[in-house]
Amino acid sequence: MASRLQSPRPLAELAAHVGGEIVGDASLSITGVNGLAEAGPSELSFYGNKRYRKQVDQTRAAAVLVGADVPSREGVTFVKVANPHLAFAKISALFHPPRTHAPGVSDRAHVHASARVHPEATVMAGATVAADAEVGARAVLHPGVYLGEGARVGEGSILYPNVVVREGCLIGARVILHSGCVVGADGFGFAFDPEVPEHYKIPQAGIVRIEDDVEIGACSCIDRATLGETVIGRGTKIDNLVQVAHNVKVGPLSLLCAQAGVSGSAEIGTGVILAGQVGVVGHIRVGDLARVGAQSGVAHDVPDGATLSGSPAMDHRAWLKASAAYGQLSELVREVRALRKKVEALEKEKHG
């Protein structure tokens, strides 16, 4: 937050922190980080996308993190690094250290006598920790958090206000769960009984296991398994309003963007990217490093490394061509009709 002022830091120290080489004024002092367009004369910015080339020329920033291949220029100090975006993130983290919270359990929290809360953990007023649940060191449970019976939260994890983790679910270390996300609600499983008639509820008796370093966005839902586990792999990041159904396995280091949905028992590999509003049907596999474009609908197995788009999803380049042609479709119908008439006329003349 703007109000938590940080002291200025020497540019030399910042450059060293990210293994960068200063080309220009190494004696600068930096008060913060900002975008090229927004940065003021004591701030550090970064340039990682050619799209913003023009902004580099116009920025008021004191210094700019750039790739190793960007030629030096008069009048602006560059810090050359391998990955300007990553270096920017790491320096921003110096200026915006994580918020800390006094450890301890509020006497207005609802903590069951059998729960085990680490003395260095924080459980705020209005949070609930049910029977046999466990909260690790330096974990933070904000107001309105519900941690169900036998659930476990690992070291350093943060559960923001109104997060729900249902009974038995396992949350690893350094996990971040944003407000309103729900881990371990019942999967959507019914067997139709025509005799009653009713949709008979299939017990959802499994759990969710969230591995270390996962982040899950606001109002996202990860359903518990029917039997066994729904798994979110180490270091995977999930945006807001995402649906992950029962028995899904998401591999490590994947990114699921906002409003994507993954149906039951689907498997998402390692390093996969599902863009916004993507849907994946149940019982299929999306291979490692696959990328799926926004609003795509994936109905079949996806090979490792594939790039798909469209609903139903197809090879991204094929989809680009097809969508470009789509706008001409009604014209095409008209033209084919006209061609048919001409061909019929030619045939008639020929054989008439």
Added chain:
Amino acid sequence: MASRLQSPRPLAELAAHVGGEIVGDASLSITGVNGLAEAGPSELSFYGNKRYRKQVDQTRAAAVLVGADVPSREGVTFVKVANPHLAFAKISALFHPPRTHAPGVSDRAHVHASARVHPEATVMAGATVAADAEVGARAVLHPGVYLGEGARVGEGSILYPNVVVREGCLIGARVILHSGCVVGADGFGFAFDPEVPEHYKIPQAGIVRIEDDVEIGACSCIDRATLGETVIGRGTKIDNLVQVAHNVKVGPLSLLCAQAGVSGSAEIGTGVILAGQVGVVGHIRVGDLARVGAQSGVAHDVPDGATLSGSPAMDHRAWLKASAAYGQLSELVREVRALRKKVEALEKEKHG
């Protein structure tokens, strides 16, 4: 949960429970249920989909629920039933009985003096029951639940942590509301006033009525009616992150899958299936037993029994053909251009 161990049960008892006929070893004792691939040597599994034929041959399960027409085989005990999936669900329910909660109102719940809570109901710490609200026998309100003024919850209904039911809304018996779902928020209704200018808020003065045996998923939203009622019919099941707008009527026994959305005043019939991420525009009717494929956009009335796909939605088979052709669209454009040239050449020769 895995930790709530159940005693083993005789296979004969389980078979009798679902009216099944044992073909094989009737003296087996069963410790639990599981999928064909996961089941251990004392577990019961089921086979209901030919896709998994191979797994039947390889399963380590003690016994398998199968359809009446599956031929018996050496070395594996079958339990023949009319509907293996349903039988499995019913037997799973024996091994995973619903969780029970001690009745009573926590002294850390916020219950208005005028509210009527049945002595056999459970209201946990941090739940709110507002003025004139009513909670039926054996209903369970978890922490963070809000039951608004004059709202009613029927017998045996479960409101998971952080469910919100706004004022005046009516929840039937044996209803399950998952965490974060919101029943009775204001519908999205405004009349534009160009004089101010502003979107003038139309009072949302109606309610939501949820009939018996409905289940609503996590973070789903059922808006209150502008006037009158938004209705979810008996036995309908709604998945996570679903939007049901003001004045929608959903008939009994329908299934609304995750992230589907139904716009204002639409009517969804009996036994309808809306797959994931489907959108339905306002003021139309989706007929009884209609099925709408994932990500479809329904913009017109749907006849009873229809199967639709696509955005805009069309007959499912027509859509399958069209989508199959879509990938060739740019090629088609090229080919028509080539044909036109050839035809022009032919015409020229003819008349030239």
Added chain:
Amino acid sequence: MASRLQSPRPLAELAAHVGGEIVGDASLSITGVNGLAEAGPSELSFYGNKRYRKQVDQTRAAAVLVGADVPSREGVTFVKVANPHLAFAKISALFHPPRTHAPGVSDRAHVHASARVHPEATVMAGATVAADAEVGARAVLHPGVYLGEGARVGEGSILYPNVVVREGCLIGARVILHSGCVVGADGFGFAFDPEVPEHYKIPQAGIVRIEDDVEIGACSCIDRATLGETVIGRGTKIDNLVQVAHNVKVGPLSLLCAQAGVSGSAEIGTGVILAGQVGVVGHIRVGDLARVGAQSGVAHDVPDGATLSGSPAMDHRAWLKASAAYGQLSELVREVRALRKKVEALEKEKHG
């Protein structure tokens, strides 16, 4: 709510309230408002859409608000107004005044000693107001609301049960936040570090600023900026389950319908309408007064006043034609194949 009965009001008074002219019985007394089909013989209805012409002839309503150009008819009292829908909304508001709440802070609310709560504000049991947060006059914080450190809520704003406003975020006056919506969760920003490997978290150090008269639906998410502000402009209305990513700017008086999603740093102009389930990619601009049809995917800048549909989005009329032709696509492929054969035959005869 139905139970909060209002006294009847003279039609003459209601007509005067909206500047209407009574054509018919000016002595009527009105007990409430309702739709044409539902209205009883002492209720007022409205007719604003030709689609409902037939219902005007059949309504049992005592009187009907109509446009100035609707010809008077025997046996039904009309109230002629410039905008029947708006007039109806304003009269409905007379019959359904906003709920009022006794001011004061519940002793079961969790309010930090350094927070500033206006004496005319209401903070209910189970709500949290963190350090240095501010609550304006007549603002209402329902149970389960979380207002983070240094956040501010303006005069007359309503935060329904279980709303979360994270630290530092600014909520204007007369804002309505519906249950489960989350303002100020971290944006989805990571820089991939192949050395570890990990998605390194980029600090989300900005805030969200919600201007006056905004309404945000249930379970919608407005992410805080990476640096700077995410902004929702004055009088904009957002429906349920909408995603607004970090650093998005939404102009005044726009409407974002249910389940729409706007990616990072996109700019939505003034008076824009995004229909349900629309997706907008990051870093683009949707111009003033643009309208985007349901389920569309907007991947490029949209000019002011444009009307788009489709995924990827195109001019709405072009999209209508293309979608109409889409159902014939497989037929078209077949036909082109047949034409090619005929043309080849013609060429062969010619040159053979």
